[in-house]
Amino acid sequence: MRILIPFLCAVAIALPTKARELDVVVGWNKPPYVISQEHSGFEIELVRAILAEMGHTLSPIYVPFGRTARLLKDSTVDIGLTQSAAHNVDDSVLSDPYIIYQNVVVTKTQNNFVISEVSNLKGKRVIGFQTAQSVLGEEFKQALALEPMYMEMARQDRQVDMLMLDHVDAIVLDRNIFNYFKSQNSAYDKEETEFHELFPISIYRAAIPNPKLRAEFNATLHRFVADGRYQLLLDEYQLDNLLHKLPKAPAKL
Structure with missing residues (x-):
C-alpha cells in the first residue's frame, strides 16, 4: 500500500x-x-x-x-x-478544472523524428491507445486508416514497452500515463523521449x-x-x- x-x-x-x-x-x-x-x-x-x-x-x-x-x-x-x-x-x-489530460505522440529522442503534424506518422510503426481513431479527430483517423503498421492496444503499459524496446517508432497516449508507466521500469530511466503535441488538452472537472x-x-x-x-x-x-x-x-x- x-x-x-x-x-x-x-x-x-x-x-x-x-x-x-x-x-x-x-x-x-x-x-x-x-x-x-x-x-x-x-x-x-x-x-x-x-x-x-x-x-x-x-x-x-x-x-x-x-x-x-x-x-x-x-x-x-x-x-x-x-x-x-x-x-x-x-x-x-x-x-472548476481539477485535472488536465493531453494525448501526445511519443518517440525516442535518439531517432530524431520530426512529427509536427499527423501526416508525419505515415509510414511509421505506430501504436495508439484503444479507440484512438475514434476520439482523436477525423484527420488522425484518415491519416492512419490505411496504414498497415498502425494498431491500437488496450494495455497502455505494453505500449510503453513496445516503444522503449524499439518494436515501434511512435506511440499515442496521454502524456502522464506514459510518464507513469515509464517510471515503473528502472531499465528505461536513461532513455530520453520526446512528446509531439499534436492534440489539444482535455480539461476535466468534478460534477x-x-x-x-x-x-x-x-x-x-x-x-x-x-x-x-x-x-x-x-x-x-x-x-x-x-x-x-x-x-x-x-x-x-
Whole structure:
C-alpha cells in the first residue's frame, strides 16, 4: 500500500457543512489517475484529500466511463469525477478544472523524428491507445486508416514497452500515463523521449450537483494548488502539471 507524503496530512478547517461520507463515481482502472485495486491514483487521492479538508470522507463507486452522467441524473451519488460538458452533464454542476489530460505522440529522442503534424506518422510503426481513431479527430483517423503498421492496444503499459524496446517508432497516449508507466521500469530511466503535441488538452472537472458542496470544493481545490499540495501529489506520481495550459481568463474591466 502506498505511503502518502504530508499532502494528506492537512489540518481540517472549520466546516461549513455537516461532515458525511460522500458517494463519488470514478471511472474504471486507469493508472496513474485511478488505481482501483488500491483505491488510489492521482485523481482519487486528490479528491479524497480535498474532501477530508472539508470534513468529509470519500466512498468510491467504480463504473464504466459512460454511466456517470446517468447516476448523477438519478441523484444517487454526490460527485462524479473526470467530467466535462461533452459528457452529457449539465455545465452548471461542474466544478472548476481539477485535472488536465493531453494525448501526445511519443518517440525516442535518439531517432530524431520530426512529427509536427499527423501526416508525419505515415509510414511509421505506430501504436495508439484503444479507440484512438475514434476520439482523436477525423484527420488522425484518415491519416492512419490505411496504414498497415498502425494498431491500437488496450494495455497502455505494453505500449510503453513496445516503444522503449524499439518494436515501434511512435506511440499515442496521454502524456502522464506514459510518464507513469515509464517510471515503473528502472531499465528505461536513461532513455530520453520526446512528446509531439499534436492534440489539444482535455480539461476535466468534478460534477457536483449540490451548489454549496461545489463552492467549498472549488475553494479548497484552489487552496491546494496555491499552497503546493497539488504539485506534491503530482510529483509523487511523476506527472506533469498541465494547469498552465488552461485558457487565460478574460481580464476584468
